[in-house]
Amino acid sequence: MSSAPSSFEYHAKPCRVLFGRGSIQKLPEEVKRLGKVKPLLLSGPRQSDRMKPLEAVLEHASITPAGTFANATMHTPIHMTEEALKYAIDTGADILVSFGGGSAVGLGKALSVRTGLKHICVPTTYAGSEMTSVLGETVDKKKTTRSDDKILPYAVIYDVDFTMTLSPAMSATSGMNAIAHAVEALYAENTNPVTDLLAQEGIKALAESLPVIVDRPDDVEARVRALYGAWLCATCLGTVGMSLHHKLCHTFGGTLGMPHSETHTIVLPHAIAYNSPNISEAQRKLAAVLPDSDGDAIKGLNVLLEKLRVKRGLKEFGMREDDIDIIADTATGNPYWNPRPIERAPLRETIRRCWAGEEARADL
Template identity: 70%
Template sequence: MKAFEYNTNPGRVVFGSGSIKKLPEEVKRLNKSKPLLLSTPQQAEQVKALEPILKNASITPAGLYSNATMHTPTHVTDEALVYANKCGADCVISFGGGSTTGLGKAISIRTGLEHISIPTTYAGSEMTPILGETAEGKKTTRSDPKILPGTVIYDVDFTMTLPESLSATSGVNAIAHAVEALYARNTNPIMNLLALEGTKALAESLPIIVNSPRDQDARSKAQYGAWLCAMCLGSVGMSLHHKLCHTLGGSFNMPHAETHTIVLPHAIAYNAPKIPETMKKLADVLPESDGDAIKGLNVLLTKLKVKRGLKDFGMKEEDVDKAAEIAVGNPYWNPRDIEKEPLRETIRRCWAGEEAKADL
């Protein structure tokens, strides 16, 4: 066996239907009493369900900040910090997907406030010590153990009304975390186990959710898979897939989960010649792959009925060249050298919504 290093990220997980009832216990465990609730505008009403749970345990929320936005713009974080200081919050509770979790992380790392995360999608940001922030049209990322939320409560009940389309894209977003972990420069056998188990759980459960969104067993399995996949992202490095997604999201304002969904099979196809072992492992956990991981991903995305082209979200064809220029600048480590022309064609295929194929 090859030598490797393994670092685990500290964090507490409370998993299961109804586990939200343990939220007051988790706040008190941290010796806190005035949590600031965070959400997006779309989930401002849903997050209010936490208030009676806290108040019944003699915990009064300091307030609710409901302007969380995708890609964590720094000006939104600045506004939230002013509000947190004004209301005297002593910890933050993020409720929602990656946008809200990202805001919770940004506040926590800037202030030192404890962060409890309650995910309602499968994006996985809650399990990573990584913060991606956008300022002046560019998204940058940094990693620090202090960014990781201290406690994560996975209550499947809050995912039951997640729309089928968002369930699909946030689930594939999670798979993307795992796939890159399989061939990361600092991968290791433990991460490989988590990545393959997480990918398998999501690939099996997401098609069921799309057709039967109230299937609690499938929802729970997807949440479990997303947790494992996110642990991978938080423990090893990122490569081409995430570089492209950060470029497209930060510079062209493409929606986060949808962009990951579109890019994933194309990024794998670009790297395929250099990662034959990874391709075999991935094919083994993707239904109907017939031994071909790219085919397995294409089949999965077809089953999930997701949009496949960046043009569907407003990206213009003339933006392809600009995206390629940005992506080749300061590239992340990648198993295949970043070559501008093949990369440009990869981005063009993502823009056009073509099926992925390993021919570049």
């Protein structure tokens, strides 16, 4: 029998969650629950045509959207937020509804914290930003994050139907992005047994369902399980702090404009490898829920990435070898808390391996 932890803190953050196929039908009820009548719909350019079901559901309930802003951009650049803010004010919107992945959700958060408007999310990927009170914004190629309970969305509608057309490639990287949230939660400075349980269940659900989705994208059961896992992993990120993995990803994204979910996918096993000497218990918990790990968490992640057939090197997304030192300098300049002290030499080698696309290994 394992012993109970002697002490811990756990902060459960309030957010309504509506999960299941067809749950988008509950959107009007959530808008009316707050006494609102003019929702502003937010999305990225590629998602704007897919919002017609939202508009139809709202119109059927006699709710006319204030408008649609479909220019949400990766890494939430401040100039786009300012443009959307003006649009929200001009249209008289009284509530925000974001539809899409992390870009749309990030814009919704940025507007919500600036205006005080309630924010409802309808995720179409497994990214997970919708369950956190963290906002990352980019100014002059520098991405910074802040945390405030006012940033946390009011409600999240997880309708599995909206994930059915997510491509196998994007499903894989978006799902790995979600797994990264839970993995880092296992060794966070303020980790706790509740978050650990959520993390292990979320990782297990995604690690089992993502390979199925890559082979059979229309497998409804796998899609349901993946979205369930993504919600759990996102909840983990919403209750604990971030460490090296997220610091590197934020630096790659803000400085070089690297794609969000693909970067998280590439960095994850290498961040674990860097921290390996100091996170033996977290690695044990991770290995226990990864198929084919044979008790080795890093091996389990490497095998999973092979199954998902994802790109493994940031150079495949335009990162130059000369950028390695730029990222190393930026990441060491203002580091997040991390279980292993940030040392430039092993960190630079970690970054180089991410650039080159090598398999992660614990020899740093």
